[in-house]
Ligand SMILES: Nc1nc2c(ncn2[C@@H]2O[C@H](COP(=O)(O)OP(=O)(O)OP(=O)(O)O)[C@@H](O)[C@H]2O)c(=O)[nH]1
């Protein structure tokens with residue numbers, strides 16, 4: 001059934017149109033299944049950050065207990081950051097600027113990657129001394145040559161606050177906190193449907209999975225019944241290698257993974273929305289003079305208007321759009337697979353958004369747009385539009 005709202009204006013048409021409206025309202029009221037969204041993407045692309053934003057925007061935010069738990073992870077992020085920087089200085093042949101800081105370097109290294117059990121005043125004094133050191137800063141600038149969390153600078157700049165015994169992380173701190181996801185998490189929330197989309201309240205289930213290679217074999221468990229996939233890409237990662245394989249470029253891995261998702265026979269019916277994420281970090285990186293060209297030589301032939309950052313982000317978008325038009329590999333399903341293959345019955349669309357997942361205002365706006373797309377698609381599927 002495909003009902004098209006009538007524009008002719010006779011009484012009969014008006015009745016018919018009212019009936020359609022009633023049907024839609026009824027559908028929204030009685031549609032007891034939640035919209036199921038699945039976040040996919042490589043490790044550190046920002047999936048869990050989106051889940052945190054949903055909690056801030058559509059659930060009750062973070063309780064004091066949850067904030068206290070996050071404070072522990074933030075302390076660990078501080079240690080991980082300073083430890084990873086100072087432990088990579090010898091390999092990059094970067095000496096400390098102030099030789100007196102060698103003591104602090106030894107102090108931090110002696111705790112190993114997992115850090116101390118107790119974070120004392122002495123500990124923070126050593127971190128402070130190191131973070132002020134020119135050599136440490138030099139090594140920090142070259143973080144794309146080793147593995148360092150994106151929030152290192154954010155937390156090291158805030159140690160005066162973090163070291164306070166009564167420190168309670170803000171929403172911004174929680175959004176920056178890095179904890180690798182293992183397994184599958186789900187968040188449920190309700191969102192008001194805009195009046196223009198016939199009003200009411202819609203239930204959402206959003207699933208978060210781990211993006212590192214070892215985690216991806218679990219993904220298939222949540223593929224069934226998914227209405228839309230949000231595929232996250234860390235655009236600023238163009239000059240970095242994977243944490244789990246330092247021979248593979250992170251952006252190239254994201255492109256390959258996106259190709260797999262786009263072609264997956266299990267996901268043919270799900271809508272696909274690509275979040276070209278970490279735009280704040282991409283802009284900062286490009287404005288510091290880092291170019292994507294050494295990693296993607298085709299960039300030199302790419303023409304687009306605008307400054308270097310705009311060109312870079314449009315180029316990254318074009319790389320992902322290129323995957324959409326690549327011919328789908330057709331494989332003859334065997335008899336036992338036939339019932340799950342299901343050829344796509346309509347042409348598939350993919351939407352792109354430039355995002356900064358740590359920015360709540362940005363995510364609020366993007367969610368509004370995406371919600372509209374998903375609702376339109378759903379109504380389309382049941383033949384209302
Ligand atoms: N500055 C900035 N940081 C971001 C952005 N998106 C995510 N991050 C940070 O990047 C780190 C990784 O984000 P996560 O949300 O944990 O990534 P993930 O995709 O869930 O990673 P896995 O669980 O390993 O699959 C966190 O420290 C986030 O705060 C962004 O747009 N800008």
Ligand SMILES: [Mg+2]
Pocket residue numbers: 047048049179180181208209210211
């Ligand atoms: Mg995660």
